[in-house]
Amino acid sequence: MYHTIRIGGHSLAQGTFLRSLDDGRIEIDAGHARLSGHPVTPLHPSDAGRLRGALRKTLTGAYLRSGILTAVAAIGLTLTGTATLKAQDNVAILNVSYDPTREFYREYNTLFNAWWAAQGNAPVAVQQSHGGAGAQARAVIDGLPATVVTLALSADIDTISERTGLLPADWQTRLPHNSSPYTSTIVFLVREGNPRGIQDWDDLVADGVQVITPNPKTSGGARWNFLAAWAYAGRNGLDPAQFVGTLYRNVPVLDTGARGSTTTFTQRGVGDVLLAWENEAFLALASLGEDKFDIVVPSVSILAESPVALVDGNITSDAQRAAAEAYLQHLYSPEAQALATRHYYRAWDTSQAAAEDIARFPELELVTIADFGGWPVVQTEYFGEGGIFDQIYEE
Amino acid sequence: MSDIALTRPVPVTTEPPLARYLLIGLAAVFVALFLFAPLVTVFVEALRQGWVGVIDALRLPDAQAAIRMTLTIAAIAVPLNATFGIAAAWAITKFDFRGKAFLITLIDLPFSVSPVVAGLMLVLLFGANSTLGGWLIANDMPIVFAFPGILLATLFVTFPFVAREIIPVMIEQGRTEEEAALTLGASGWRTFFTVTLPNIRWALLYGVLLCNARAMGEFGAVAVVSGKIRGETATMPTMVEMFYNEYLSVAAFTLAAVLAMLALLTLLLKSLLEWRHAELLAATRRH
Numbered sequence: 071m072y073h074t075i076r077i078g079g080h081s082l083a084q085g086t087f088l089r090s091l092d093d094g095r096i097e098i099d100a101g102h103a104r105l106s107g108h109p110v111t112p113l114h115p116s117d118a119g120r121l122r123g124a125l126r127k128t129l130t131g132a133y134l135r136s137g138i139l140t141a142v143a144a145i146g147l148t149l150t151g152t153a154t155l156k157a158q159d160n161v162a163i164l165n166v167s168y169d170p171t172r173e174f175y176r177e178y179n180t181l182f183n184a185w186w187a188a189q190g191n192a193p194v195a196v197q198q199s200h201g202g203a204g205a206q207a208r209a210v211i212d213g214l215p216a217t218v219v220t221l222a223l224s225a226d227i228d229t230i231s232e233r234t235g236l237l238p239a240d241w242q243t244r245l246p247h248n249s250s251p252y253t254s255t256i257v258f259l260v261r262e263g264n265p266r267g268i269q270d271w272d273d274l275v276a277d278g279v280q281v282i283t284p285n286p287k288t289s290g291g292a293r294w295n296f297l298a299a300w301a302y303a304g305r306n307g308l309d310p311a312q313f314v315g316t317l318y319r320n321v322p323v324l325d326t327g328a329r330g331s332t333t334t335f336t337q338r339g340v341g342d343v344l345l346a347w348e349n350e351a352f353l354a355l356a357s358l359g360e361d362k363f364d365i366v367v368p369s370v371s372i373l374a375e376s377p378v379a380l381v382d383g384n385i386t387s388d389a390q391r392a393a394a395e396a397y398l399q400h401l402y403s404p405e406a407q408a409l410a411t412r413h414y415y416r417a418w419d420t421s422q423a424a425a426e427d428i429a430r431f432p433e434l435e436l437v438t439i440a441d442f443g444g445w446p447v448v449q450t451e452y453f454g455e456g457g458i459f460d461q462i463y464e465e
Numbered sequence: 466m467s468d469i470a471l472t473r474p475v476p477v478t479t480e481p482p483l484a485r486y487l488l489i490g491l492a493a494v495f496v497a498l499f500l501f502a503p504l505v506t507v508f509v510e511a512l513r514q515g516w517v518g519v520i521d522a523l524r525l526p527d528a529q530a531a532i533r534m535t536l537t538i539a540a541i542a543v544p545l546n547a548t549f550g551i552a553a554a555w556a557i558t559k560f561d562f563r564g565k566a567f568l569i570t571l572i573d574l575p576f577s578v579s580p581v582v583a584g585l586m587l588v589l590l591f592g593a594n595s596t597l598g599g600w601l602i603a604n605d606m607p608i609v610f611a612f613p614g615i616l617l618a619t620l621f622v623t624f625p626f627v628a629r630e631i632i633p634v635m636i637e638q639g640r641t642e643e644e645a646a647l648t649l650g651a652s653g654w655r656t657f658f659t660v661t662l663p664n665i666r667w668a669l670l671y672g673v674l675l676c677n678a679r680a681m682g683e684f685g686a687v688a689v690v691s692g693k694i695r696g697e698t699a700t701m702p703t704m705v706e707m708f709y710n711e712y713l714s715v716a717a718f719t720l721a722a723v724l725a726m727l728a729l730l731t732l733l734l735k736s737l738l739e740w741r742h743a744e745l746l747a748a749t750r751r752h
Binding site for chain 2: 092093094164169172173197198199200201209211212213214215233234329330333357358
């Protein structure tokens with residue numbers, strides 16, 4: 071598929087599409103050279119967004135000239151503008167995701183768009199929204215028009231399904247591996263040299279150890295943290311409720327999302343140990359310096375499946391459905407799986423992943439959510455209103 | 466006798482020099498520590514990778530979209546609230562009616578309601594789970610998690626600024642001048658433009674500037690209704706948080722610095738106008 075791009079002020083070049091760059095430019099193969107520039111036919115046909123942007127600009131100018139009345143009219147224009155433009159057939163996907171996936175999806179969106187265009191399709195504008203998984207699910211229930219959700223645990227997507235009917239109850243059977251293209255687990259991040267000598271879960275309940283973990287009510291990662299601690303207590307003949315209760319008494323701050331907790335621990339310097347997604351812990355090391363923190367792998371942890379799903383009820387056109395379905399399915403492709411591995415996720419297909427990326431993952435005993443009876447049971451029993459977490463935290 | 470003559474007379478209307486310097490010094494240290502230092506930190510962090518980092522950050526499409534969003538919101542919210550503020554102040558000070566005290570309290574409501582609650586109210590009112598919100602979304606006019614929601618949230622939190630600044634000035638000035646104009650045959654609009662507006666213009670300007678600063682800086686209410694869609698519904702303050710959470714601290718602080726610059730510019734504009742119209746200002750104040 072040929073694309074025309076603008077190079078500099080006036081010259082144009084044509085060639086086959088190679089890849090999209092982050093800033094809206096694309097790279098093409100012009101035969102003699104690889105060139106990059108802004109596409110003349112827009113690669114991201116989010117015309118609604120573009121036109122609204124233009125409208126905003128004119129608005130600002132117009133307001134200065136003719137004052138308040140224009141501004142009032144402008145609101146009407148923006149409203150109707152949004153409405154009419156949405157009706158047009160522009161293929162945009164809104165991926166509502168959770169905190170630690172920001173870096174992965176930024177790269178995956180480029181990978182997907184290049185592959186999608188190579189299949190001869192019109193390019194897709196992928197918009198991202200990130201936050202605590204529970205809070206993001208809540209936003210989708212309240213009307214955030216997610217095309218696909220890629221959240222921290224299936225319970226979050228179950229809640230959306232139950233409350234809104236936007237997707238069927240059996241959504242998790244629609245894609246392989248329980249609709250989880252990548253998984254992770256829960257590990258400990260400690261300060262350099264591990265000054266508190268933390269080796270396993272039982273070190274977290276010692277007096278004076280400060281543990282950083284988000285709130286299980288709003289964060290998916292926090293629920294995995296909770297269950298992993300519970301599993302450890304069960305395996306070691308301890309009373310799980312008492313053990314986890316003691317652990318949470320050592321938590322000075324409960325952030326709403328995993329990324330908030332990571333920031334609290336790494337940048338604000340609060341706490342001795344962070345209970346983190348394995349990928350989040352690796353990312354903190356890579357972003358903030360390997361000499362500042364160490365990863366400690368406990369004896370038992372949990373296999374954390376992070377599922378993805380199409381939000382059928384929010385689909386507005388067949389073209390969008392096709393693109394969104396391909397977007398999710400392509401997550402299982404060897405290239406995307408290799409990308410996930412590079413971003414510190416435990417992926418299923420490592421055939422194209424780099425050996426050193428795979429070697430980073432230590433072997434450890436992983437319990438699964440099935441050992442707890444599955445998310446529907448766990449969600450009400452442990453994290454529901456008046457559930458085990460509420461009882462423990464009130465003490 | 467001579468001892469007394471040698472002692473420097475201390476005027477009874479001022480503090481002893483030591484106390485004076487101590488107080489001034491204390492104020493200076495306080496300002497430096499709590500106002501100046503944080504502001505400087507923002508700029509230092511932004512320039513951590515030199516000007517190249519700043520320019521790269523400002524070239525990010527997400528950053529540009531956020532700046533555009535914030536400026537648009539302010540350009541719409543500020544004139545609307547200025548109009549409302551003048552209308553409300555006019556009604557309250559020039560007329561007597563039942564429920565006047567109640568109206569004044571109502572205007573202050575956004576000051577006392579937490580911004581998060583303000584955002585959640587909008588979500589409950591216009592979200593997919595309410596009848597109104599459901600209908601709007603079905604008709605492709607989403608309010609929350611879209612531009613109108615952010616505008617409404619900003620309008621709500623900046624609601625009282627202009628009215629609150631004008632009302633005391635108008636109360637102090639009373640109605641006599643307007644009444645004189647009306648008895649001389651001026652129309653309502655003429656009275657407003659030639660008598661009232663010149664009297665309140667400085668209070669109005671101050672209110673507008675405060676309103677503008679808050680409209681651009683609002684985080685809490687906007688964060689609740691924005692849906693955090695990058696490049697679409699992110700304003701500058703929410704984008705600052707997103708960049709910071711993504712370990713892009715240069716980008717975060719660059720955007721924060723732009724926000725701070727906009728605030729400083731607002732203040733500069735105010736001082737400049739005050740300075741140029743110092744005489745007019747003094748005249749207004751003598752009234």
